Amino acid sequence: MEIITRQVKEKPLTVTIEYPEYNESVSTLVRKISSMDVNFSASIDERQVKIGLSEVYYIENVERKLFIYTIKEVYRLDSSMAEVEAMTADTDLVRISRTCIMNTNHLKEIRQLKNSRLEAVLDNDEMLIVSRKYLKDIKRFFQKGRV
């Protein structure tokens, strides 16, 4: 793969992908680049902030309120789970339970506990419960192919 970068002052940041044939790698590349444009408008201490997708560790629905968890902070997200799912459809975020959407880029391991429940371990050592029903979705995400 050849990477060409050049400065074009009059144009906004533009990414052109040339490929001999469209395959999983191209699809993943497009998804990765597209996901760089996804931002969440969230709030913390009555301040509005923009959070980039890569900063998100997971998004959780607690008593019908959505919260974004980053490595250090927890932000309130004024949106619904369905809206977030639609927004992150082609990104690295994947639903892991009825109330939680996880960023797979921060996933370190999935493990089965002694009581057979499933747990996702993130790279900050935080642990999230994974519903068996959504394990297939996580697997499908990794099957999509990576660049």
Next chain:
Amino acid sequence: MKKILKDTCILAALMILSVFSISIIWSGITDEIGLVLKLFGLAFIIAVANFLFDEFVNLSIVVSYIIKYFAITGIVMLYGFIVGWFYPSNFWMAFIYVGVVLVLAYFIDSFIVKKDIKYINSKIADRSNEAK
């Protein structure tokens, strides 16, 4: 292989439904057609119950299957009494029918979950190695 088996089951179900739907036009609902339609009805109710259970309840696999066993047996018994499959003397057979299906489902589910976890973790390991 898994996909072929799944497609075979779906195709067989569609064939049965379409053939019987056409047969109903000519010969009405015979006992055989009625039985198959009742089985489809029961399968639909169980599938809905199973979907709702998996969506809203997150317990260990063993506890899930124990609860499902009693819930599904209850549904099968109730449905069986309504459509005339069971009588007070043989209703206990529902426990055996459901038990056999669920034991098989439990082992297949456990196996698939282990396999999926292994696959996901191997992909994460590949990603970590690529990043190094």
